[in-house]
Amino acid sequence: MDISLCFLLFAFLYFLTTHFLTKFQNLPPSPSISLPLIGHLYxxxxxxxxxxxxxxxxxxxxxxxxxxxxxxxxVSSPSAVEQCFTKNDVVLANRPRLLAGKYLGYDYTTLVWASYGPHWRNLRRIASTEVLSAHRIQAFPDIRRDEVRSLIKRLHRDSGNRAVDMKSAFFELTLNILMVMIAGKRFCGGSAEELEQAKRFRAIVAETFQVSGATNIGDFVPIVKWFRLNRVEDKLRVLKEKRDSFMQELIEEHKQTRRSCCSDDRRNKTMIDVLLSLQDSEPEYYTDEIIKGMCQVMLSAGTDTTAATMEWALSLLLNNREALKRAQIEIDIQTGGSSTLIEESDLPKLPYLHGIINETLRMYPVAPVLVPHESSEDFVIEGFRVPKGTMLLVNLWAIQNDPRLWEEPQKFMPERFLGMEGQRDGFKLMPFGYGRRGCPGENMAMHVAGLVLGTLIQCFEWERDGEELVDMSEGPGLTMPRVYPLLAKCRPRPNMTSLLSHL
Structure with missing residues (x-):
């Protein structure tokens, strides 16, 4: 028999068998052509x-x-997501064993990568009560206020015709806030040594999202790992060593301080101190590796994502001057014009500012495809059976930009969220995920984004760096960064000149 004929017969039988197996097992629908070895990866x-x-x-x-x-x-519909994260939430609380979790998640033991169980629940409890609880966030208002004021003083000093790299400015601000909470030290705007540490950490974060967002074909086609046809693992191994070394240095600094400090007053002031105190009582469980993993999750997830949201929000405002003006008027009314800077206590009274942030998160979610889940047993969704060991991908971007769910989804309309303060629009908007594996940092992120954007809107008139609209193209990566960093010009608003001069 001719070889080509044999190949065609094999292909026909393969596709026919795959089709009937799907129907027989009552699996959800699937694109008709699934190729041998690679499936639908093509x-x-x-x-x-x-x-x-x-x-x-x-x-x-x-x-x-x-x-x-x-x-x-x-999954890309609100009703299906609701079924996943309500009645099937426990079944889908695991993470798939992807290579990134092995190296960047300390062999699947960090908050992001650990499977659902006692260990993960303990990590989540620590994150929710010791680091990101409302009480802990309210305990550090001076840090956020000081960092915001440091930023506006720098912008005021440098205001004029020179465009500012807002991506860097936002990243440095969020890094400082989190580093003080986690390690008790600022990384930007300090000594030359601290600036070098900040530069080093920023490179680590950028590489983390770049490598994590890269498709590792070995996660899906095991034969690639056997023949070492993919070099992503080598990059992950090197990145792990960089991250590990950086965090170990911070931990050793705290251990040395604790040994030389005769008082316990310093303890529990930072996240590292809290975890080292737990290590004192349970050294077998709270190893340095567990502490490093927790700190890395908080720093990596909390810096780049919040900074990216603020960068997208300011980009949208520069292209929508009416929204920017409306936000300024709202803030002026709340703060009395030029009498005082916006405070965190003002944020609940600024619904349009909240609308700007929510609309930004709708259009440009920092996790356009939620971090994958994996089923621990068979379950049913929309009447279909889904087998154990299936990886769940929720396309958040598709839901939040679906014209069947949102009026003119590509149009920036913060007013669509007025009257919904403190609420989410069902399962149509969930930029921080949902259920057990939802992001515990939502409260912190909204506090920082609201205070920073509100202050920048209040204090300055903003202009694009050129006549053209800001390019809103999306770059590659796990967190959907802008393809081009935002460059913007600012000058003090006339009614804020005096206040800014006295900061």
């Missing part, structure tokens, strides 16, 4: 969230895909 292109949205638009909001040997459930 469909995947960058950016991932847009590619997955196109696949869902063509085949349906609940799809069963094969990423090589790994079964994947792709």
């Amino acid at each position: 469909l995947i292109k960058k950016p991932l969230h847009r590619t997955l949205a196109n696949i869902s638009h063509k085949h349906g909001p609940v799809l069963f895909l094969k990423f090589g040997s790994r079964p994947v459930l792709l």
Whole structure:
């Protein structure tokens, strides 16, 4: 028999068998062509969230895909997400064993990568009560206020015709806030040594999201690992060593301080101190590795994501001058014009500012595809059976930009969220995820973003760096960064000149 004929017969039988197995097992619908070894991976292109949205638009909001040997459930409708994160929340509380979790998650033991169980629940409790609780956030208002004022003083000093790199400014501010809470020290605006540490950490964060967001084909096609055809693992191994060394230095600094300090008054003031105190009582469990993993999660997740949200928000305001003006008027009324700077206590009284942040998170979510979940047993969704060990991908971007759910979704309209302060619009908007694995840092992120953006809007008139609209193209990466860092010009608002001069 001719070889080409044999190949065609094999392909026909393969696709026929796959089709009937899908029907027989009552699996969700699937794109018709799943290739041997790679499955539906041939469909995947960058950016991932847009590619997955196109696949869902063509085949349906609940799809069963094969990423090589790994079964994947792709969800892009609010009703399906609700079923995943309510009645099936425990079943879907695990994480898939991806290579990034092995190296960056300390062998799947960090808050992000640990499987659901006693260890993960303990990490979540520590994060929620010791680091990111409302009480802890309220205990550090001076840090946030001081960092915001440091930023506006620098902007005031340098205001004029020179454009400011807002990506760097936002990152440095969020890094300082988190570093003081976690390690008790600022990293930007200090000594030359601290600036070097900040530069080093920023490079680590950028590399983390770049490598984590890269497709590691070995996670889906095991034969690649056998033949070492992929070099992502080598990059992850090197990155792990950089991250590990950076965090160990911080821990050793705190251990030395604790040994030389005769009083216990310093203890529990920072996250590292809290964890070292726990290490004193349970050294076998609270190892340096556990402490480093917790700190890395907080720093990596809390700096880049919040900074990116503020950068997208200011970009949108520069392209929508009416919204910027409306926000200024709202803040002026609340603060009495030029009498005082905005405070965190003012934020609940600024609904339009909240609308700006929520609309930014809707259009440009920092996690356009939520961190993957994995099913610990079979479950049912929309009447379909999904087998144990299936990786769940929720295309948040597709839901939050669906014209069937949102009026003119590509138009920036903060007013769509007026009257919804403190609420989420069902499962149509969930930029911090949902359920057990939802982001515990939501309260912190909203505090920082609200205070920073509100202050910048109050104090300065903002202009684009050129006549053209700000380019809103999305860059590659796990957190959907801007393809070009935002450069913007600012000058003090006339009614704020006196106040800014006396800071």
